[in-house]
Amino acid sequence: MSDIAKLVRMFDEAESASSDARDASNRARDYKDGKQLTTDEISTLNKRGQPPVVINKIVGTVEALVGLEIQSRTDPKAFPRTPDHQQGAEAATDSIRYVSDNTDFDISRTGVWEDMLVEGVGGVEVIHDFRPPMREPEIKINRYPFDRLFWDPHSREHDFSDARYKGAVIWSD
Numbered sequence: 001m002s003d004i005a006k007l008v009r010m011f012d013e014a015e016s017a018s019s020d021a022r023d024a025s026n027r028a029r030d031y032k033d034g035k036q037l038t039t040d041e042i043s044t045l046n047k048r049g050q051p052p053v054v055i056n057k058i059v060g061t062v063e064a065l066v067g068l069e070i071q072s073r074t075d076p077k078a079f080p081r082t083p084d085h086q087q088g089a090e091a092a093t094d095s096i097r098y099v100s101d102n103t104d105f106d107i108s109r110t111g112v113w114e115d116m117l118v119e120g121v122g123g124v125e126v127i128h129d130f131r132p133p134m135r136e137p138e139i140k141i142n143r144y145p146f147d148r149l150f151w152d153p154h155s156r157e158h159d160f161s162d163a164r165y166k167g168a169v170i171w172s173d
Helices: 003-017 019-032 039-048 057-071 083-102 105-118
Strands: 123-129 138-144 149-151 166-168
Touching: 003 019, 003 149, 003 166, 019 057, 019 105, 057 105, 083 105, 083 138, 105 123, 105 138, 123 166
Parallel strands: none
Antiparallel strands: 123 138, 149 166
C-alpha cells in the first residue's frame, strides 16, 4: 500500500468513526455563536409574531474561561535536572521564549483553548521552515481548526497519547 493510500485510509477511518462527535462539535460551535434555534423553531416563532430571541449564556462562559487563560499565562521556563545543568536550562528557556514570541504562540494557544472549550478538541503543529531567503530554519507554529484535525478513532485517552496516528487535513488546489 502506498503512503498516500495509507494516509487516505487513516483519514477515511477517522472521519467515518467520528461523524456523530463532529456533528455534536458543530452544534456546540453554533450554540456558542448564537445559532441555537432551528429553522422550524424560527418559523413557528415568526408565525406567532414573536421575535426569535436567544439569550446566549454560553458565549459569556466561554469568553470568561478564555479570559482566565489569558490572565493566567506565564512565560515558559526550562528547569535544570541538576545544578550542573543550570546554564543549559537557561539556554533552553531563552530558545523557547524566542520561538513563543516569534510565532505569536499566545494567539495560537488561546485559539486552541477556545476550540477545546467549544468543540472539545484543538491542536497545533510545530515545524521548521527552510524556505528562502532564510539561511537557518525558522520554527513555525500552525494552529488548525478542530474540523481540520483527525485521529485514531480507537484512541481512548483525552490527550490522544494512545492514538496510533494523529493528523491534519489541508485542502489545496
